[in-house]
Amino acid sequence: MDVIWFAFFAVLLAGYFALEGFDLGVGVLLPVLGRTREGRDRMVAAMAPYVLANEVWLVAVAGTLFGVYPALEGEVLFALYPVVVAMLLSWVLRDAGLWFRRRADGRGWRGFWDAMIAFGSLGLSFGWGMALYAAATGFSASPVHPLGLMLGVVVTLLFAWHGWTFLAWRAPGDFGAARPGRALVLSGAVAALPAAGVLAGAMPYLIEHSASPDTLNVLSLMVLPFAPIMLGAQVWVWRTFRPGKDAFRLPSFF
Template sequence: MELIWFVLFAILLAGYFALEGFDLGVGLLLPVLGRTREGRDRMVAAIAPYVLANEVWLVAVAGTLFGVYPLLEGEVLFTLYPLVVAMLLCWVLRDAGLWFRRRLDGARWRGFWDAMIAFGSLGLSFGWGMAIYAAATGFESPAVHPLGMLLGAVVTMVFAFHGWTFLAWRAPGTFGASRSVAALAVSALVAALPALGVLVGAMPYLLEHSAPPATLNVLSVMALPCAPIMLGAQIWVWRTFRPGKDAFRLPSFF
């Protein structure tokens, strides 16, 4: 049972990096590719149908962490408390920017919330790199470490590339390039590699520190039946909002 839950946790974390990675990547590219108001609207519109569905994976990751690895959850919150708080604030700012940017029509209002989307995306991307470095070292390194910051920069660049690939697939030619779904799948795999690498290295530790078998059995009965629903909803979103399905009828969030 410990191995089954480890595999499920790995799928959830890698899935979050692969899916939310392009959302964050588009946010990172907003000041670069969105040089006009219309361009920024189209970039946000491209990710709009996917954001909430992708964030469900993070909720599932957190739930699995709390239930299956309670000792690890305590170490994360204690050792990385400043980093976790900073990432939560960036998450709030990014999502607030997505929802508030069209509430008023002024240029300053739009510009401020567009900046919050970019800033929040940068903080989350960089923070994830620092967090997975800390996890790779067994949470023995400080929250701010030079190698952790280097990995944060790498994850940020990988997410930015993934976001660019997503835009090239979702809106071919609109932002200067066109990419196939196969290219998007490859960039998703690249975005998930940091998380997968850490999990492979941490596998013995995670298996050793899993919750008791009785707890895992209860979690299996409660949580595993929800997995097909979550996967089915994700497939429905991608089929419904694939390229050519009136992708930009709504220029942004409402």
């Protein structure tokens, strides 16, 4: 059962990087590709329908981490406390920017919240790289380390490339040459590589520190039946908002 839960956790974390990665990448690219107000509106509208569905994966990752590996909760939060706080703040700012940017029409208002989207996306992307470095060292090294900072840059660049590929798929011809769906799948797989690499190295440690068999059995009964629902919701979102389906119409909640 511990191997099954490790596989489930690995799929969730890699899936988060592959899916939320393009949202964060679009946010990072907002000042680069969105040179005009119309361009930024089109970029946000292209990725907005996917944001809430993708963030569900992060909630599932956190719940699985602390439910299946309870011994790691204090260790992770203690070792990564400044990084976790910075990432949570970045998450709030990014989502606040998405929610508030169209609540008023002033140029300064839009510009401020667009900057928050870019800043929050950058903070989350960079923070994930630092967190992965700390996890790869068994939380024995500070995430504010040259290698941790380098991995933060790598993850940010991978997310930015993934975001650019997503825009080229979702809005063909508007943000560079059109890209097919298989290019988006490839960029998602590459964006998930850092997380997959750390998980592969941590597999023996995580399995050894899994919760008791009784706890895992209870979690299986409570959680795993809902996995098909989450997967079905993701399929519905991607089918509903595929290219050509109102690519630049913002959903009502943004």
